[in-house]
Amino acid sequence: MKPILWPAILLALGGTWVLFSILIPPEEIETLQIASSRQCLECHADVAKEWEESHHAFAYKNPEVRKLSQDFRNEECLACHAPRPVLLFEPGTRVLARNADRGMGVDCLACHLTESGNVATTNTTPNSKAPCKPKTVPRLAEPESCAACHNQHKTVDQWRATPPKLNGKPFRGENCLHCHMPQAWRSGGRKGSDHSFRASHDLEALQSAVTLSANWEVTLSLTLQNHGAAHNFPTDERSRAADLAIRWSQEDGSHTDWLRQYRFRDPYRDETELQNTTLPGGETWNSEVPIPEGAVSVQVRLLYRTNPFQSDEDAFPVYELELKRP
Amino acid sequence: MTLRATFICLLALSCTKGEGSSSAPEKTAWTPVLQARLEQFQGQGLPPVDEGELQNVRELLESSRLGGRLGKMAQRSLDDFSNEKLCSILLDWVEDRFDNSPLRLRAYPLLRERAVPEILPRLLLRLKYEKDLSANIAIAATLLQLGNGAGLQALQNILLDSTSDERVRTQALLVLDATPGFESAKDFEDSWQLLSAAIMNWSRFRTFGKPTVSPPSVALQAETWNMIARLQSQPLRPVDDARFVLSRMRGELSIPPLLEATRDSSIYVREHALQTLAWMGYTVGEWDLRTNAGFVQKLTPLLAHAVVRPRVFEALASSGSPEAANLAVEWLQKGNYQTATAAADCLLRCAHSLEHFQAARDNRSQEHLSPEARWSLYLLVMSTTEKVAPLPSLILEQVPEGERTRRSRWSALRAQMPMHSRR
Numbered sequence: 001m002k003p004i005l006w007p008a009i010l011l012a013l014g015g016t017w018v019l020f021s022i023l024i025p026p027e028e029i030e031t032l033q034i035a036s037s038r039q040c041l042e043c044h045a046d047v048a049k050e051w052e053e054s055h056h057a058f059a060y061k062n063p064e065v066r067k068l069s070q071d072f073r074n075e076e077c078l079a080c081h082a083p084r085p086v087l088l089f090e091p092g093t094r095v096l097a098r099n100a101d102r103g104m105g106v107d108c109l110a111c112h113l114t115e116s117g118n119v120a121t122t123n124t125t126p127n128s129k130a131p132c133k134p135k136t137v138p139r140l141a142e143p144e145s146c147a148a149c150h151n152q153h154k155t156v157d158q159w160r161a162t163p164p165k166l167n168g169k170p171f172r173g174e175n176c177l178h179c180h181m182p183q184a185w186r187s188g189g190r191k192g193s194d195h196s197f198r199a200s201h202d203l204e205a206l207q208s209a210v211t212l213s214a215n216w217e218v219t220l221s222l223t224l225q226n227h228g229a230a231h232n233f234p235t236d237e238r239s240r241a242a243d244l245a246i247r248w249s250q251e252d253g254s255h256t257d258w259l260r261q262y263r264f265r266d267p268y269r270d271e272t273e274l275q276n277t278t279l280p281g282g283e284t285w286n287s288e289v290p291i292p293e294g295a296v297s298v299q300v301r302l303l304y305r306t307n308p309f310q311s312d313e314d315a316f317p318v319y320e321l322e323l324k325r326p
Numbered sequence: 327m328t329l330r331a332t333f334i335c336l337l338a339l340s341c342t343k344g345e346g347s348s349s350a351p352e353k354t355a356w357t358p359v360l361q362a363r364l365e366q367f368q369g370q371g372l373p374p375v376d377e378g379e380l381q382n383v384r385e386l387l388e389s390s391r392l393g394g395r396l397g398k399m400a401q402r403s404l405d406d407f408s409n410e411k412l413c414s415i416l417l418d419w420v421e422d423r424f425d426n427s428p429l430r431l432r433a434y435p436l437l438r439e440r441a442v443p444e445i446l447p448r449l450l451l452r453l454k455y456e457k458d459l460s461a462n463i464a465i466a467a468t469l470l471q472l473g474n475g476a477g478l479q480a481l482q483n484i485l486l487d488s489t490s491d492e493r494v495r496t497q498a499l500l501v502l503d504a505t506p507g508f509e510s511a512k513d514f515e516d517s518w519q520l521l522s523a524a525i526m527n528w529s530r531f532r533t534f535g536k537p538t539v540s541p542p543s544v545a546l547q548a549e550t551w552n553m554i555a556r557l558q559s560q561p562l563r564p565v566d567d568a569r570f571v572l573s574r575m576r577g578e579l580s581i582p583p584l585l586e587a588t589r590d591s592s593i594y595v596r597e598h599a600l601q602t603l604a605w606m607g608y609t610v611g612e613w614d615l616r617t618n619a620g621f622v623q624k625l626t627p628l629l630a631h632a633v634v635r636p637r638v639f640e641a642l643a644s645s646g647s648p649e650a651a652n653l654a655v656e657w658l659q660k661g662n663y664q665t666a667t668a669a670a671d672c673l674l675r676c677a678h679s680l681e682h683f684q685a686a687r688d689n690r691s692q693e694h695l696s697p698e699a700r701w702s703l704y705l706l707v708m709s710t711t712e713k714v715a716p717l718p719s720l721i722l723e724q725v726p727e728g729e730r731t732r733r734s735r736w737s738a739l740r741a742q743m744p745m746h747s748r749r
Contacts, residue, residue, distance in 0.1 A: 035662060035663035036663055036696065060728075066728060071728035072728040073732075075601070075605070093560060093594075094560055098664055099636045099640075099664045099667040099668045099671070099696075100663055100698050101696060101697070101698075101724075102698070102728075103726035103729065152561065269423070270423060272424050272426070
C-alpha cells in the first residue's frame with residue numbers, strides 16, 4: 001500500500017469513530033430535565049426522609065415564620081425560605097426567591113442545582129449512570145454556600161472568627177457540614193451526609209454546642225461554655241434567645257420563682273438599649289450569684305427560645321441541674 | 327476545539343430545546359446604570375452633614391424653645407441655615423435610632439416648616455420606623471405638602487385608634503383640615519369620607535390632588551437614585567427600606583428610574599427594581615396609561631434573559647395590560663417550570679380576552695406546570711363564573727396557604743385592572 005494512503009485511511013477510521021460515538025452512545029441513559037425537587041424524592045427516598053424532618057423542609061411552613069412574615073405577605077422573607085439554587089449566584093452572595101414549589105422551603109435544588117442544569121454533589125466519584133447526571137462541585141461544601149442565607153445575621157462570619165483549635169484540639173470544623181451534616185449510613189450500606197441539618201431545634205445539637213455547669217461554694221458559681229458551636233450561641237435569627245435561670249428552695253419546701261440570671265441574645269435592631277450578649281465560639285461565660293439565707297437547694301436551667309417572648313412552657317430546656325447545699 | 331467536540335456541540339445545540347429558543351427576543355446588554363446615575367448626580371442631592379453641625383442644630387433647637395433673647399437668637403441662627411442644609415441635618419437627626427430623647431421628635435415639625443422636595447425619599451422611610459404618633463402626623467403632613475399621600479393611612483390609623491390620646495387625634499384632624507381638597511369638609515364625618523376616598527385614590531393611582539406633577543428636580547432625582555443604590559446591598563434591610571420607599575412614591579418619580587435600573591449589571595439591582603415594580607401593583611398600569619410610557623414594551627426585551635424572566639413577569643403583571651397577558655400565554659407554553667409559574671400568575675392578573683381565558687382553560691391540567699401555576703389558572707377560569715372541576719386534592723395540598731391567599735388576592739383585585747376601568 002502506498003504510504004500516501006495511510007493518512008486517508010486513518011482519517012476515515014477516525015471520522016467513523018466520531019460518528020459512531022455521537023450517534024450510538026455507549027449506554028442509553030435518559031437524562032432527567034431537572035425542574036422541581038419533587039423529582040429528586042423518588043430516587044433518594046432515604047435522603048428525602050431525613051430532609052423532610054429538617055427545618056430546611058419546614059422553612060416555608062413553619063408557623064412562627066408565617067406569623068412573622070404575615071404568611072409571606074412580606075415577600076422579602078421568601079428569598080431564604082423558598083430560595084432559588086444557591087449555585088446560580090456568586091459564592092457568598094445572597095439568594096433570591098423562586099416562584100414555584102415554595103411550600104418545599106429550602107428544597108433539594110436550592111443547594112444541588114447547578115447553572116448548567118446538573119445536580120451538584122460533594123461525592124468525588126458521582127454515579128455517572130444516574131438520570132440526574134450528578135457532578136462533583138466542591139463549592140457545595142464551602143461555607144459560602146450556606147452564607148447565602150445564614151450570614152444575614154453573621155453566623156458564617158462568626159464561624160470564621162472562631163479559633164480553629166480549642167485547648168490544643170481541633171475545634172472549628174473545615175465547614176458547616178462538619179457539624180450540621182455528619183456522616184449517615186443509609187439502606188444498602190450506603191454512606192452519605194445527614195440531610196436533617198440538626199441545629200438549634202435539636203436537643204443533642206444544642207447540648208453538644210454548650211455545657212452548663214454550676215458549683216455551690218461561698219456563692220453559686222455558674223458557667224456556660226461554648227465548646228462545640230464554632231459560632232456564637234445562640235446564632236442566626238435575632239429572635240433566638242437562651243435564658244439561664246435559677247430557683248432556690250428553702251428547708252420548708254417553698255421555693256422562689258424562676259429568676260433569670262442572664263439572657264444570651266443578639267437584640268433586634270430597634271432594641272437600642274440592649275447589647276449583643278451571644279456567646280462566641282470557644283468562650284466561657286461566668287457568674288457568681290449570692291446564696292440567699294436558708295436556701296437548701298437550687299435548680300439551674302438553660303432554656304432555648306426561638307423567639308424572646310416565647311413562654312417557658314414552649315421553650316426548649318437544654319440543661320436542667322439541681323444542686324444541694326454542701 | 328477538536329473536530330469531535332465541534333460535532334458534539336453542534337448536535338447538542340440542535341437537539342437542546344432551550345427555554346423558548348426559537349423566538350426569544352434579542353438580548354439587551356446589562357450596563358452599570360446605577361453607577362452612571364450616581365456619578366451623574368453626585369453632590370446634587372441633600373448636602374452632607376457633619377457631627378458638629380448636628381450638635382449645633384440640636385442646641386439651637388433646644389435654645390429656641392426657651393423664649394426671650396436667647397431663644398430669639400437661636401431662632402435667628404436656625405433661620406440662617408439654608409432649607410436644604412437644615413433639612414439634611416434634621417433628617418440625619420431623626421434617623422439616629424440611638425437617640426431616644428424627646429427633643430429629637432421636635433425635629434419633625436421644623437422639617438415640615440422648612441421642607442424641600444428632595445427630602446421625600448428619606449422622609450418616607452421614617453413612616454416605616456417612627457413609632458411616635460405625633461411624629462407620624464408631622465411626617466404625614468410634610469409628605470402631603472410634597473404631594474405624597476403615603477402618610478394618609480397613618481392618619482387614618484391614628485383616628486381609628488380609640489386608645490390614642492385625644493390631643494394626638496385632634497392633631498391628625500388639624501392636618502387633614504389644612505390639606506387641599508379637605509376644605510369642603512363640614513364635620514368629622516365629611517373629613518372621614520374624604521380621607522377614605524383619598525387613601526383609595528392614593529393606593530390605586532398614587533396621585534394626590536393634581537394627577538400629574540412637574541418633572542422632579544435634579545436634587546430629588548439624586549436622592550431617588552441614592553435610594554435605588556440600596557437595592558444592591560447584601561444585608562436585606564437596606565433593600566427592604568428602598569423597596570418600602572420606592573413603592574410609595576408617585577409613579578412619575580419612581581417608575582422611570584426603576585425601569586432604568588432593571589437593566590443594571592448587578593443582579594440584585596435589576597431583580598429588586600423589578601420586584602419593587604411588582605409590589606406596586608396596578609398603580610404601575612395606571613401610570614402607564616396616564617403617561618403612555620410603554621411599560622410592557624420597555625420590559626419585553628428583558629425576557630431574553632432566562633435569569634430574570636420570572637421576575638420580569640411579576641413586574642409585567644403590575645401593568646394589568648393585554649400585552650402582558652399575551653406574553654404570559656406565550657411563555658406559559660415555552661417557559662421552564664419557574665418561568666411558567668410566573669407567567670401563569672401574570673395571566674391571572676392581566677387576562678382580558680377570550681384567548682387569554684382559553685389559554686388558562688387549556689393549560690390548567692398540564693402536569694408539567696407547578697402546583698402554584700395550576701392554582702393561578704384555576705382561579706382565572708373560576709373568575710369567568712363558569713363551572714370548573716375542582717383541582718385534584720394532591721395539587722391543592724402542594725400549594726401552601728400563603729401562596730393560595732396571595733393568588734386569591736390577585737384574583738379579587740382583577741376588578742381594579744387598569745384597562746378594565748377604562749373600558
